[in-house]
Each structure stands twice: as structure tokens, then as C-alpha cells.
Amino acid sequence: MNLFATIMMIILGVLHIAIMCLEMFSKPETQANSFDMPLEFVKQPEAQTALKNQGIYNGVLGIVILLSLVMVNGAASIAVSELLAGFVLVVGIYGGLTATRKIFLIQALPGLIALLSLIL
Structure with missing residues (x-):
């Protein structure tokens, strides 16, 4: 995995832990x-x-993203990161459509950038 993709995945993980703290x-x-x-x-x-329940999910997602960067190696690391970034993108799109448009920028866009950095 390239350095930019790794940085984007770290940002994605920390972002979800921050969202957990808010919730x-x-x-x-x-x-x-x-x-x-x-x-x-x-x-x-x-x-x-409901907010606290949602927070648990975001916190666990953030922790899994960060742990996957150190616990999974090689091609599996890229595949796991693509799956997690794709998950964040889908959830961000759904949240942007159903909750608040800010979610497109705060969650979906970082997920998209991370996913593209892994694919390209």
C-alpha cells in the first residue's frame, strides 16, 4: 500500500473515532x-x-480500520482497506442522503479518496 493510501486510511480511522466521541x-x-x-x-x-449506539459502531469501525493497517500485510492489507473504505463510502452516501448533506463532505468524501488511493 502506498504512503498516501496509508495516510488516508489513518485519517479515516481517526475520523470515525472522533465521530464516536461526538455521538x-x-x-x-x-x-x-x-x-x-x-x-x-x-x-x-x-x-x-440511539446516538450512543451509533457511536459504538463508528468507534469500532475506526479501531478496525487502524488495527487492519498493522495486523494485515501484503495484498490482504489492500483488500481489507478497500473493503473498509468502500463501507465508509456507502455509509457516507446513505447518511448524506438521509440525515444531513454535511456527511457527504465529512464521511463519504474521505472514504472515496481513500478508496481511490488504494485502487489507483
């Missing part, structure tokens, strides 16, 4: 602003549970 540990005001949600909605216990 799980931020104040409702920060969450509402970050995810373009009404504050009244975000303050609801059910919304907090």
Missing part, C-alpha cells in the same frame, strides 16, 4: 449542531441512546 460524549448542544438535529430531539433519552 457518545458530547453535550446535546454540540450533537445537535454537529448532526443538524433539533436540540429538543437530541435531548430526548431515546435519541441519546
Whole structure:
């Protein structure tokens, strides 16, 4: 895997850990602003549970991306990275279409750049 692709995968992993922190540990005001949600909605216990659940998924994804860079070698490393970057791209597109357009820039675009850096 080339250096640029490795850097992009590191950025992707750290980004998802940061998203986890927003979803799980931020104040409702920060969450509402970050995810373009009404504050009244975000303050609801059910919304907090959903955000924290989503945060776990993003955190685990970030950790898996980072661990895959050190635990998998050779052609398998590229294949695993392509799969993970593709997953991020698909989830980012879905989130951009259904939640907030910011997700296209924050999640889908880095996933696309990482995937292209691996393929090309």
C-alpha cells in the first residue's frame, strides 16, 4: 500500500473515532449542531441512546480500520482497506442522503479518496 493510501486510511480511522466521541460524549448542544438535529430531539433519552449506539459502531469501525493497517500485510492489507473504505463510502452516501448533506463532505468524501488511493 502506498504512503498516501496509508495516510488516508489513518485519517479515516481517526475520523470515525472522533465521530464516536461526538455521538457518545458530547453535550446535546454540540450533537445537535454537529448532526443538524433539533436540540429538543437530541435531548430526548431515546435519541441519546440511539446516538450512543451509533457511536459504538463508528468507534469500532475506526479501531478496525487502524488495527487492519498493522495486523494485515501484503495484498490482504489492500483488500481489507478497500473493503473498509468502500463501507465508509456507502455509509457516507446513505447518511448524506438521509440525515444531513454535511456527511457527504465529512464521511463519504474521505472514504472515496481513500478508496481511490488504494485502487489507483
